[in-house]
Amino acid sequence: MPSWQNNNETSDADDDEYMNEYNSSNMQMEYFQTPDTVIDPSFCGLVVESDRKCILHRQRPGRFVAFEGTDTGRRFIGCATTDGVNCGILEWVDAPWPVILQRCLTKLWDMYHEENLGRVQDKDAHEIGVEKLKKELDSLGNQYSQLVDDVSKLFDYQDGQRSHDMDLTSQAINELKEKKHRLEEQAKIEVQMEKLKLKKEQRCILQSQADIIKNTRKAMKEIQVERDLLKEEKKKLEHVISELLKAGHGCKEKLDKIKEVVMEE
Known part of the structure; x- marks a missing residue:
């Protein structure tokens, strides 16, 4: 399996070294739209070690962990101001993820x-x-209001049939109230x-x-x-090559001695 620079597991000393590089005058800044982020207690807060500030907001940059697309989980230094302006400071701490992970x-x-x-x-x-x-509830409310108006007019016009009409009207009103209550x-x-x-x-x-x-x-x-296993294998191979080289030098010395004896005879 291929390996790459695993910046996500760097020590605190590595983080301090990076921040020193960030404070150097050679650090490049560019304007961009800050990606979405996720809270990570191990990498957060403002970069107080640096005097650099965002050109537009005049604020110190902050530490963030990206939570967007193929950069999810990557740490970066960015503009700490979230006012919707598409600008800021972008400096990635972690290298891009491998293609398969992306x-x-x-x-x-x-x-x-x-x-x-x-x-x-x-x-x-x-x-x-x-x-x-x-909308149905509003329609029923309008019907209810209209019905109340009609009932009032009916009471004024037909006093003799008030009792009978009141029963019918009350029943209709009760039904409407019940239906309105159910809808609510x-x-x-x-x-x-x-x-x-x-x-x-x-x-x-x-x-x-x-x-x-x-x-x-x-x-x-x-x-x-x-990666650790590959390093161990590399050390073993270097040791074997060293032993073979030592053995080769020993054989050469023996051949030289034999040649000297033959020349003397």
């Missing part, structure tokens, strides 16, 4: 966006249904279900973020183990 990250993010798209479509469909229920209860239930669903989706997204970071770190550790 492909895996791309696949995971594609699956994540497809899942989010489906959830958004379901949410839109639910909002349309809720809006339809609200249904709308409340739908809203509560949507809130529970959104909370569940939020927990799933946070869990997915944690899993991606965990899997990335696990892959980094496995590659480091393989």
Whole structure:
């Protein structure tokens, strides 16, 4: 398996060395749109070791861990101001991930966006249904108001039939009130279900973020183990070559002595 510079597992001394390089006058800065980030307690906060500041915001840069596309898990130094302006300081601490890992990250993010798209479509469909229920509720409210007006007029016009009409009207009003109450209860239930669903989706997204970071770190550790094994094999091979060279020099000395004896005879 190929190896690469594993900057994600560098020691604190390496981080300090990098920050010294960051403070040097040769460090290049460029403007860009800062990628999304994820909280990492081991690499966060402002870069107080440097006096450099963002040209536009006049703020010190900060330490971040990217959480976007093929750069997920990579650490970088960036603009600490989040005001929506597409500018800042970008200096990657970690080297780009191997191609195969980038492909895996791309696949995971594609699956994540497809899942989010489906959830958004379901949410839109639910909002349309809720809006339809609200319109029906408003229509019933208008019908109820109109019915109350008609009843008032009816009472004024037909005093003799008030008792009979009141019974019919009261029944219709009660039915409308009952239907309105049912619709209101249904709308409340739908809203509560949507809130529970959104909370569940939020927990799933946070869990997915944690899993991606965990899997990335696990892959980094496995590659480091393989690099250590290759180093051990290289040391053994160098030792064998050294022994062979020593043996070759010994044979050459014996041949020289034999040649001297023959020449003397």
